[in-house]
Amino acid sequence: MSWTDERVETLKRMWSEGQSASAIAKELGGVTRNAVIGKVHRLGLSNRTEEAEAAPAAAPEPEKKAERKPAPAAPKPAPQPEPVAAKPAPAPEEEPATQAAYTPQPRRSIVPAGQPLPPQPSANEISPEALASVREVEKKSRRLSLMELTERTCKWPIGDPATDKFWFCGLPSQPGKPYCEAHVGVAFQPMSSRRDRRR
DNA sequence: CCCTGATTCGC
DNA sequence: GCGAATCAGG
Numbered sequence: 001m002s003w004t005d006e007r008v009e010t011l012k013r014m015w016s017e018g019q020s021a022s023a024i025a026k027e028l029g030g031v032t033r034n035a036v037i038g039k040v041h042r043l044g045l046s047n048r049t050e051e052a053e054a055a056p057a058a059a060p061e062p063e064k065k066a067e068r069k070p071a072p073a074a075p076k077p078a079p080q081p082e083p084v085a086a087k088p089a090p091a092p093e094e095e096p097a098t099q100a101a102y103t104p105q106p107r108r109s110i111v112p113a114g115q116p117l118p119p120q121p122s123a124n125e126i127s128p129e130a131l132a133s134v135r136e137v138e139k140k141s142r143r144l145s146l147m148e149l150t151e152r153t154c155k156w157p158i159g160d161p162a163t164d165k166f167w168f169c170g171l172p173s174q175p176g177k178p179y180c181e182a183h184v185g186v187a188f189q190p191m192s193s194r195r196d197r198r199r
Numbered sequence: 200c201c202c203t204g205a206t207t208c209g210c
Numbered sequence: 211g212c213g214a215a216t217c218a219g220g
Binding site for chain 3: 039
Binding site for chain 1: 201202203204205206
């Protein structure tokens with residue numbers, strides 16, 4: 001794999017979004033996180049640190065001349081490294097909901113950058129045995145927060161996202177699966193047993 | 200142990 | 211320029 005314009009673009013975008021090098025590498029495919037990090041540095045967009053400059057000191061960097069790329073040939077719209085444009089990416093954080101006001105928020109999908117996910121153990125039609133099993137697992141859950149999830153942690157949501165009583169299972173997930181063994185069981189039910197389940 | 204980014208350096 | 215190996219952390 002080589003760094004085509006498109007791939008570099010994806011890299012830049014994801015990096016600026018705060019995605020981790022490994023996540024980017026996985027997205028791109030064909031490269032390791034090392035490759036991504038190396039590229040990031042070569043591109044000079046290492047510092048994810050831009051803003052955060054409310055300090056009194058005016059000129060933080062009396063740079064030399066105001067040299068700018070004259071853009072030799074390509075009259076591109078100049079996607080140059082904007083000085084202080086990118087915003088810190090408003091984290092999709094939910095207010096802890098001070099057990100008082102319970103604003104029925106239209107639960108938006110709360111999920112990293114991954115593509116799969118949003119299950120919803122709620123109003124499902126699962127066998128009582130399976131449910132009991134899940135309950136049992138929930139007691140052992142690591143209660144991870146969104147930020148703590150990785151490719152190897154179970155992403156089964158537990159609790160109500162609208163309250164602070166919400167977390168993810170977090171137990172070791174099955175290789176290649178988003179959930180732990182127990183949750184894989186209830187998440188991926190064969191059509192056969194699923195069908196015909198009377199209401 | 201899982202993960203993160205940073206750096207080095209042979210290619 | 212590239213990225214594996216390595217380093218330095220959390």
